[in-house]
Amino acid sequence: MAQGSSRNASVRSEIAVGILELLDEHTDREHGVTAVWLAEQLGATEKTIRGHLHALRAMQPFGRRVDRITPGDLRNMTSVDPRSGWYIEPVFDTAQMRLLADGAALSRSDGEYLRDLIARIYAFAGRSRQFGIRGSLPTPKHYNREFLNNIERLNDAIAHERSIRFHYCEYDVDGDLVPRLDSDGVAREYAADPYDLRYKNGKYYLICHLHPYDTLAYLHVERIRDLHVDDMDHTVERAFDSLTDADGDPVDLTEFLDERPYPSAGPAVPVRIRVEGGLEPVFDWFPDARATRIGDAVYEVTIRSTEQGVIWWALQYTTSGVRITVLEPQSIRDELRRAGHILLDRYE
Structure with a gap:
């Protein structure tokens, strides 16, 4: 009796797993499959499949919704070929998939690794059949072979507040x-x-406190070599919460980055400018600007x-259709005028 019950439970589990695998492979929010089709694929009765489907809808396995797309739902679909039936909610929706895939493609990583990673993202979004990377994803010519391993180890160091040592690279001829x-x-450590x-700005940065300085530093992750992470937790010299801004307030990292259109040293200061022609160069770089x-x-x-940062930002728009004039502080005006004289002397 017990053996028969155990066999029945095993069969039920196999059917449930089979349903989930088929839903994961063949469905998304706008493309369902019928209970009849599932029954044919799994060699079970339609009644058995429907029972499992209703149980899965109540369970939400792995936090993913199992539900039905009705014929009435098709009117609101954006896909060119929506299909009613049962589906399982993908791990990522299409927008999340594109953002993750495009974000991955921005990294200067190994081409084969990137292709595999993006394929997985598409699969998690139920779009594996749409994987459409045109052309190859080449490994950068001057690729740091430690890059991917360093990301994993840096993530671990950040999570456990572990100090790090490393060599930092520059380019040779x-x-x-x-x-x-x-x-x-x-080699300097x-x-x-x-x-x-x-x-x-298209670079992957480590935000850190670089010894023995007191301010935050930006380091290109791809330039880090021979990374050593301390074995013990909480070995950082300064915890992030100990850092303050010029006003003595805790550092807001998002605000800190927004105030630096280019990674550059020094405190952020108020800057007043006149802009003629359009505000795109302003809000593209300074989301908190007041105009x-x-x-x-x-x-x-x-x-x-x-x-x-302002000097570099303003100089890049010198020959554009937008005219940018720094009004204050005077120190920035002086540096821009000095840069102009340097350019005149160099190209006269």
Whole structure:
């Protein structure tokens, strides 16, 4: 009796697993399959399949919704070929899939690894049949072979507040990454307290406290070599919460990054500018800018940024259709004027 009950339970489990596998492979929010089709695939009765489907809908296995698309639902679908029937909610929706896949593609990573990763993202979104990377995903010519391993180890160091040591690279004349050297010609070792990993301007940065300095630093992850992570937890010299801004308030990392259009040292300061022609260059780089219209397509704008960051930002729009004039502080105006004289002397 017990053996028969055990066999029945095993069969029921196999059917449930089979249903989940077929739903995962063949359905999404706009494409369902029928209980009849599932029964044919699994060699079970339609009644048995329907019973399992209703049980799965109540269970939400792995936190994923199992439900039915009705013929009435098809009117609101955006797909060119929606199909009624049972489906399982994908791990990612289509928008999340694209953002994750495109974000992965931005990293300067191994091409074969990226292709596999993006294929998995598509599969989790129920779009494996739509995987449409055009052309190859080449490995960057000057690829740091430690890059992927470093990301994993840095993530672990951040989570457990472990200090790190490493060599930091620069490019040689062949474009290869080589460690920076100290005055004795030996590879210089750096030490840091890692806090976060963020993309900025197409680069993947480690945000950290670089010893022995007091401010936050940006380091290109792809330039880190020979990474050593401390074996013990909570070995950072300074916890992130101990860092404060110029006003003595705790550092808001998102705000900190927004105030630096380019990673640059120094405190963020208020900057007043006049913009003629359009505000796209402003809000594309400074989401918290405050703008006031003072004329026809003329605006007075206040931003916060490091002085060096504003200088680099303003110079890139020198020959664009938008005219940017820094009004204050005077120190930025002086540096821009000095840059102009340097360019005149160089290209005269």
